[in-house]
Amino acid sequence: MDQTVELYTTPGCPFCAAAREDLDWRGIPYVEYDVEADSQALERMLKLTGGSRTVPVIVDPNAPIRIGWMGSGCNI
Secondary structure (H helix, E strand, C coil), rough: CCCCCEEEECCCHHHHHHHHHHHHHHHHEEEEEEECCCCHHHHHHHHHHHHEEECCEECCCCCEEEEEEEEEEECC
């Protein structure tokens, strides 16, 4: 059974916007966390990424964690 994807983002990051647009286009349900506004989400993201401060971070229960989008990302 598929579970919802988690998307960790920051406002104004074009790579986050591209990841969001791709998930929307493919009809993949996701929960988005703004790590600038949500300190608990930032803590979760840092644990998931081993301390990487690059967004977007895409956590799909059926795939490896992806840091960045298409090889690029925004640092927070």
